Amino acid sequence: MPQTIAARYELLEVLGRGGMGAVWRARDRTLDREVAVKEVLLPQGLDDAAVERLYARTFREARSAARLDHPGIVTVYDVVEEDGRPWIVMRLVRAEGLDRVIAREGPLPPARVAAIGLDLLDALGAAHAAGVVHRDVKPGNVLLPPGRAVLTDFGIATVAGDETLTQAGAIVGSPAYLAPEQARYQKATPASDLWSLGATLYAAVEARPPFGRPDVWGVMAAVLSDDPDPLRLAGPLAPVLHGLLRKDPEQRMGPEEAGRLLRRAAQAAPEPAAAPAGPPHNVTLDPRPAGPTVATPPPSPPRRVPWPLLVPAGIFAAALVVAVVAVVLFTNGDENRSGRGGPGTSSSAPSTSPSGRTSVPDGYTPYKGSAFTAAAPEGWKAEPEGDDVTFTDQTKGVVRGLAFQRLGSSFQSPGDGLASAIGQMKNDPGYPDFTQESFDRNVPSTYGPAAELQFTFTKNGTPSRARVRVFKSTGVFYQVLLVTDQAHWDESVTYYETFLRSLTMTG
The missing domain is CATH 1.10.510.10 (Transferase(Phosphotransferase) domain 1)
Incomplete structure (x- = not known):
C-alpha cells in the first residue's frame, strides 16, 4: 500500500536521493495529477534544537520558493508536514x-x-x-x-534579508x-x-x-x-x-x-542537426511556455591542441593552494608545417591591427587578443583560446613557438610562481633532461613585478630550450613563453624580445 502524505499525496517511486533528502514521484489525489514530492532528510547527530531550526528554515524557504513563477524554475505547489517533518510538493518535470x-x-x-x-x-x-x-x-x-x-x-x-538558520557544523551546498x-x-x-x-x-x-x-x-x-x-x-x-x-x-x-x-x-x-525521428528523450509534464531554445548541434571532433599543457600538481599547505605556473611544451614537430619559405613568409595568422598601433617592425604583424596587443612574427599561425594565444612557426624543419597565457592570481609573486614550477619540473617525467639555465626574480617590466626563467629539456628526442617571463598586470598574473629546438634558439630569442617590447595589455 503506497504511503500517503498529508492525506493527499500518494508516494509512487523514488526518483533520486541527495544530501538533503529524497525526491518522489507522487499522485495528488485532490487534483488527480502527478507531482514531485521532496522528503527532507537531516544529517545524523543533530540535537533537537538544531532539528527544529532546520525544519523552520525548510518551511520558510519552501514558502519563499512558492512565490516564484517562471518557466525556468520548477514550481513549488505546497509544503506540508508529515511525521513531524516538512515535505515539499513541486511540479513534476x-x-x-x-x-x-x-x-x-x-x-x-x-x-x-x-x-x-x-x-x-x-x-x-x-x-x-x-x-x-x-x-x-x-x-x-x-x-x-x-x-x-x-x-x-x-x-x-534563503530569503535575502531573513534571519539565517544554519546547520551546525555542516556545509550547505555542493563544495565543487x-x-x-x-x-x-x-x-x-x-x-x-x-x-x-x-x-x-x-x-x-x-x-x-x-x-x-x-x-x-x-x-x-x-x-x-x-x-x-x-x-x-x-x-x-x-x-x-x-x-x-x-x-x-x-x-x-x-x-x-x-x-x-x-x-x-x-x-x-x-546550425543544429535535424531532430531525430520518434519521441523526444525528455518529456515534461505540465509544460510551461518554452524559454530560449537550447540548440543541440552535432558533436564536434575533439580540438587538436598543438601544444599540450603540462600543469604540475598544486601544492597544499595549511589549506592554502600555491599556484604553479603552467608551462607549454612544443611537441608537433613537422606534421603541421606548410613548407612555405621561412618566418618572413606572408601570414596565415588571423591577426587584426591593434588599437592605437599603426606599425610594427619588418617581419612582424600586429595582433590584437582579448587581453593584449603585440607584434607577432609574420607567417606564424595564431591560435587563440579565451585570453590565451599560441603562435607557431609554420616553416618546415623548424620547431618553435610563442605563447601568451593568463595564469590567474593565486601565487604571491612572479618569482614564487616560477620557483614552484621549477621544483615541480625537476621531478616531472614530462620534462626529460630538465636543466635550469637561469632564474631572475627581478626583471624590469612596464607592468610591475616580473620574473624570468630559462631552461633546457629534451622532447621527442629533440634538444629544446625555453624562456618564460611571468608578470602581473591589474592584479592578474600572465606569462609569455618561448619554446624552440636548440638549433634555432638564437634567432628565436629575437622574436621573443620583440614580442615583449611591443606587448600592451588591454584587458
Missing part, C-alpha cells in the same frame, strides 16, 4: 539532469552550454528579483526538458560549485549564485568541475585560494567563465555582462 547528460555525452558544445546558461541566468534573475538566493546551483539541479533548461531544488535557498564566500561561512548573495552558475557551465563544457581535487578538503582549499583548472574546450565561453569565477564577489561579473557574452557564444553555434 520528467527530464534528465545536466549531470547525467555530461556523464553520458562528455563535454557539451560551447553554443549548447551558452544556451543553457542563458536559461539559468534568466531563472536566477527572476529568483533574485523576488529576494530568493538558490545557494546550490549545480549540474544535478539543472533539468533539461526539450528546448530549455530548468532550475530545481530551491530547498536550501560553492562560492568562496559560502565556503567561508559568509552570507550567500545573488553573486554567489552567479559563481555557482559559472562552475556549472564550466563542468558542462569541460566535462569536469573547475576544481578537480581528490577530496572535499582539497576542493574547498582550491575554491578559496586557487584559480580554476585551465580551460581546454570552452572556446567562446572562456571570457564569461573567467568573469563568473572571480573569487571576490565585488569583482565578479554581473548578470548583464554575463548575458551579453552568453548570447554571443550561443549565436556562434553551427
Whole structure:
C-alpha cells in the first residue's frame, strides 16, 4: 500500500536521493495529477534544537520558493508536514539532469552550454528579483526538458534579508560549485549564485568541475585560494567563465555582462542537426511556455591542441593552494608545417591591427587578443583560446613557438610562481633532461613585478630550450613563453624580445 502524505499525496517511486533528502514521484489525489514530492532528510547527530531550526528554515524557504513563477524554475505547489517533518510538493518535470547528460555525452558544445546558461541566468534573475538566493546551483539541479533548461531544488535557498538558520557544523551546498564566500561561512548573495552558475557551465563544457581535487578538503582549499583548472574546450565561453569565477564577489561579473557574452557564444553555434525521428528523450509534464531554445548541434571532433599543457600538481599547505605556473611544451614537430619559405613568409595568422598601433617592425604583424596587443612574427599561425594565444612557426624543419597565457592570481609573486614550477619540473617525467639555465626574480617590466626563467629539456628526442617571463598586470598574473629546438634558439630569442617590447595589455 503506497504511503500517503498529508492525506493527499500518494508516494509512487523514488526518483533520486541527495544530501538533503529524497525526491518522489507522487499522485495528488485532490487534483488527480502527478507531482514531485521532496522528503527532507537531516544529517545524523543533530540535537533537537538544531532539528527544529532546520525544519523552520525548510518551511520558510519552501514558502519563499512558492512565490516564484517562471518557466525556468520548477514550481513549488505546497509544503506540508508529515511525521513531524516538512515535505515539499513541486511540479513534476520528467527530464534528465545536466549531470547525467555530461556523464553520458562528455563535454557539451560551447553554443549548447551558452544556451543553457542563458536559461539559468534568466531563472536566477527572476529568483533574485523576488529576494530568493538558490545557494546550490549545480549540474544535478539543472533539468533539461526539450528546448530549455530548468532550475530545481530551491530547498536550501534563503530569503535575502531573513534571519539565517544554519546547520551546525555542516556545509550547505555542493563544495565543487560553492562560492568562496559560502565556503567561508559568509552570507550567500545573488553573486554567489552567479559563481555557482559559472562552475556549472564550466563542468558542462569541460566535462569536469573547475576544481578537480581528490577530496572535499582539497576542493574547498582550491575554491578559496586557487584559480580554476585551465580551460581546454570552452572556446567562446572562456571570457564569461573567467568573469563568473572571480573569487571576490565585488569583482565578479554581473548578470548583464554575463548575458551579453552568453548570447554571443550561443549565436556562434553551427546550425543544429535535424531532430531525430520518434519521441523526444525528455518529456515534461505540465509544460510551461518554452524559454530560449537550447540548440543541440552535432558533436564536434575533439580540438587538436598543438601544444599540450603540462600543469604540475598544486601544492597544499595549511589549506592554502600555491599556484604553479603552467608551462607549454612544443611537441608537433613537422606534421603541421606548410613548407612555405621561412618566418618572413606572408601570414596565415588571423591577426587584426591593434588599437592605437599603426606599425610594427619588418617581419612582424600586429595582433590584437582579448587581453593584449603585440607584434607577432609574420607567417606564424595564431591560435587563440579565451585570453590565451599560441603562435607557431609554420616553416618546415623548424620547431618553435610563442605563447601568451593568463595564469590567474593565486601565487604571491612572479618569482614564487616560477620557483614552484621549477621544483615541480625537476621531478616531472614530462620534462626529460630538465636543466635550469637561469632564474631572475627581478626583471624590469612596464607592468610591475616580473620574473624570468630559462631552461633546457629534451622532447621527442629533440634538444629544446625555453624562456618564460611571468608578470602581473591589474592584479592578474600572465606569462609569455618561448619554446624552440636548440638549433634555432638564437634567432628565436629575437622574436621573443620583440614580442615583449611591443606587448600592451588591454584587458
